[in-house]
Amino acid sequence: MIYFVSCRAAELLYSIEAPVDYKQILTVQERPDFVEEYDKFCLASSFFDLKEYDRAAFFVQDCKNKKAYFLHMYGRYLADEKRKLDNAPDSIGPPDKLENEHLKTLKTELAKKYAITELDGFCIYL
Known part of the structure; x- marks a missing residue:
């Protein structure tokens, strides 16, 4: 197992110096549009993991792939929810009506594509 990790690390170091061949990186057969947008998708996934949802949505907003579209829409949704919670009052009293106006925009966009x-299944889940 350690040998495999060190070999994989050597492959990654080599791929940094040499031109990247996406066919070797992607193990699952992907559509050509995803291969072209792979760098943007990886960058957006990194921002998404760091809970930087606005940035994640920004980097994949022009992508045509369904995975990138899901990441864009879900990132927008989570960014709006995070913004709503950040702007919520810290009082203990009865909760004010906290509506997310951006949900209507997201619903409209998803309804048009639906x-x-x-x-795909993930976007239908949204």
Whole structure:
């Protein structure tokens, strides 16, 4: 197992110096548009893992792939929810009506794509 990790690390170091061949990196057969947008998707995934949802959504906003579209929409949703909680009052009294106006925009965009059957299972979940 240690030998495999060190070999993989050597491959990664080599790939930094040499041009990247995405066919070797991607183990699952992916569509060509995802291979072209792989760098943006990885960057957005990194920001998403760091809970920087606005940045994650920004970097994949022009991508055409369904995975990137899901990351974009879900990042926008979570960024708006985070913003809503950050702006919420810290009082103990009855909660004020906290509505997320951005949800209407997201719902409209998703409804348009749903009507023309362009959504995959993950986006339908949203």
